Amino acid sequence: MNDASRAEVAIVAVAELFRGDGEQLVSPMGLVPSLGARLARLTFEPELLLSDGEAYLLDAGGVVEGWQPFRKMLEVIVPHGRRHVVMGANQIDRYGNQNISAIGDHARPAKQLLGVRGAPGNTVNHRTSYWVPRHSRRVFVPSVDVVSGVGYDNAAKAGPSAQRFHDVHRVVTNLGVFDFGGADHAMRAVSLHPGVSSGEVAEATSFDIELDGAGVTRQPSTEELRLIREVLDPSGSRDREVRS
Amino acid sequence: MADKTATADEVVAGLEDGMTIGIGGWGSRRKPMSLVRAILRSPVKDLTVVSYGGPDVGLLASAGKLRRVVFGFVTLDSIPFDPWFGRVRESGAIDVTEYDEGMFAAALSAAAQRLPFLPTRAGLGSDVLRVNPSLRTVRSPYADGEELVAVPAQELDVAFVHLNRADARGNAQYLGPDPYFDDLFCLAAKQRIVSVEKVVDTGDLLAEGPVQSLLLNRSTVDAVVESPHGAHFTPAVPDYGRDEAFQRYYAECAKDPDRWPGFADRFLSGDERAYQNEVARFAEETK
Numbered sequence: 001m002n003d004a005s006r007a008e009v010a011i012v013a014v015a016e017l018f019r020g021d022g023e024q025l026v027s028p029m030g031l032v033p034s035l036g037a038r039l040a041r042l043t044f045e046p047e048l049l050l051s052d053g054e055a056y057l058l059d060a061g062g063v064v065e066g067w068q069p070f071r072k073m074l075e076v077i078v079p080h081g082r083r084h085v086v087m088g089a090n091q092i093d094r095y096g097n098q099n100i101s102a103i104g105d106h107a108r109p110a111k112q113l114l115g116v117r118g119a120p121g122n123t124v125n126h127r128t129s130y131w132v133p134r135h136s137r138r139v140f141v142p143s144v145d146v147v148s149g150v151g152y153d154n155a156a157k158a159g160p161s162a163q164r165f166h167d168v169h170r171v172v173t174n175l176g177v178f179d180f181g182g183a184d185h186a187m188r189a190v191s192l193h194p195g196v197s198s199g200e201v202a203e204a205t206s207f208d209i210e211l212d213g214a215g216v217t218r219q220p221s222t223e224e225l226r227l228i229r230e231v232l233d234p235s236g237s238r239d240r241e242v243r244s
Numbered sequence: 245m246a247d248k249t250a251t252a253d254e255v256v257a258g259l260e261d262g263m264t265i266g267i268g269g270w271g272s273r274r275k276p277m278s279l280v281r282a283i284l285r286s287p288v289k290d291l292t293v294v295s296y297g298g299p300d301v302g303l304l305a306s307a308g309k310l311r312r313v314v315f316g317f318v319t320l321d322s323i324p325f326d327p328w329f330g331r332v333r334e335s336g337a338i339d340v341t342e343y344d345e346g347m348f349a350a351a352l353s354a355a356a357q358r359l360p361f362l363p364t365r366a367g368l369g370s371d372v373l374r375v376n377p378s379l380r381t382v383r384s385p386y387a388d389g390e391e392l393v394a395v396p397a398q399e400l401d402v403a404f405v406h407l408n409r410a411d412a413r414g415n416a417q418y419l420g421p422d423p424y425f426d427d428l429f430c431l432a433a434k435q436r437i438v439s440v441e442k443v444v445d446t447g448d449l450l451a452e453g454p455v456q457s458l459l460l461n462r463s464t465v466d467a468v469v470e471s472p473h474g475a476h477f478t479p480a481v482p483d484y485g486r487d488e489a490f491q492r493y494y495a496e497c498a499k500d501p502d503r504w505p506g507f508a509d510r511f512l513s514g515d516e517r518a519y520q521n522e523v524a525r526f527a528e529e530t531k
Binding site (some may be wrong): 101160 | 247270296297315316317318319324325330333334336342343344346348349353364365366368369370371372373375386390391392421422423424425426489508
């Protein structure tokens with residue numbers, strides 16, 4: 001079991017985000033989140049619903065079990081709220097604000113990114129988690145440039161309608177698993193991946209982060225490793241997204 | 245029954261400087277690219293483009309056609325960023341109205357329903373409200389008293405969409421997995437232009453898809469442009485998928501100011517037939 005790569009530990013950590021989600025839609029963006037969601041469905045959360053990234057819901061055997069065009073997603077599924085999304089993030093701050101829109105001044109950005117996409121709506125409507133393949137000071141910033149996904153401080157400032165369904169759950173990175181259970185919903189470490197030190201995380205985060213009390217992220221089980229290696233990602237793409 | 249068939253150049257000749265144009269599809273998927281290419285050939289300028297953006301926005305940016313973009317994202321899907329959109333944003337050449345994806349749909353829905361706005365939770369607490377200072381919130385008149393974003397109606401002068409089939413009357417059909425928001429774009433627009441892979445007899449529309457695939461009826465369509473491979477290099481499934489090799493080439497050239505003039509000269513200086521011929525030659529060369 002100790003031969004699990006960092007990517008494999010991260011996939012299991014992402015899978016754990018979905019524990020307890022039951023029969024609801026999960027929307028993992030990117031490779032490691034997708035592998036994590038599919039691993040969760042193959043093991044401890046068999047009822048999860050997953051799309052093909054386009055308009056079809058596919059079951060664990062790859063059989064089409066539903067139709068979910070983008071319009072239904074935005075007009076029904078997101079506001080209805082039975083969904084857990086795992087998004088990427090170019091920047092995240094201490095209170096869970098996320099930026100995928102632009103770096104610098106919005107009127108004339110130093111770097112144009114994707115745009116806010118569905119992040120504002122996702123974060124005020126249903127559970128949202130984030131995946132960061134390279135934990136660094138560039139990503140974990142004191143204050144994000146364009147608030148796309150809404151963090152705890154901004155939800156509170158915006159009032160009860162923003163807070164009512166707001167639920168920024170966790171952030172999984174190549175170094176550990178984090179939540180917003182610190183003072184005033186500040187980010188804190190839930191667990192660090194095996195072999196990662198507190199100093200390493202503090203060094204890679206540009207704001208003060210609560211590290212006391214963090215556990216060690218669990219190792220993948222033998223069966224989980226078999227599923228990852230033989231069923232979900234036989235070509236090993238995971239190790240290109242996360243270096244060991 | 246009126247024959248609404250027209251050429252891309254004919255419909256684009258009706259555009260005026262400063263118009264607000266909605267473009268259907270999603271990202272780099274089923275975009276009315278032949279109509280976009282016709283705009284590139286026309287003198288029209290200062291456009292406001294409303295789009296779930298992909299290379300439609302990039303190409304219009306490359307030719308200096310844009311004054312404003314109303315968007316939730318601009319992406320090539322398999323390539324995260326469109327280089328031309330990045331360039332015009334980073335140089336400050338265009339204005340933007342950046343919305344959450346759901347707010348964007350609400351803006352079109354409000355226009356389609358002739359409402360001044362629609363309320364939504366999306367946007368609350370985010371910088372969408374900061375960067376669009378004209379946006380207002382609205383308080384529920386009921387006991388809950390919730391305060392929500394009032395997304396203003398986004399009316400369109402013209403909507404451009406690309407579907408798989410239509411008849412000459414303007415009944416139009418999508419055969420792929422997702423209708424995107426194409427019907428909503430048409431309902432929000434004064435003038436509605438549909439390009440299709442193939443114009444067929446009305447009686448043949450149900451030969452390839454179920455009745456639910458008839459997305460647009462003729463009361464919401466003003467012109468039909470037959471345009472085989474008209475979505476290239478974006479996909480029009482099931483007729484064809486995305487031309488990934490060509491999209492990569494577009495993105496590489498768009499990134500490099502030294503290579504772009506050659507790309508534009510080869511692919512965008514002639515008419516649609518010349519474009520499709522060059523694309524076929526490119527496919528041969530890169531096989």
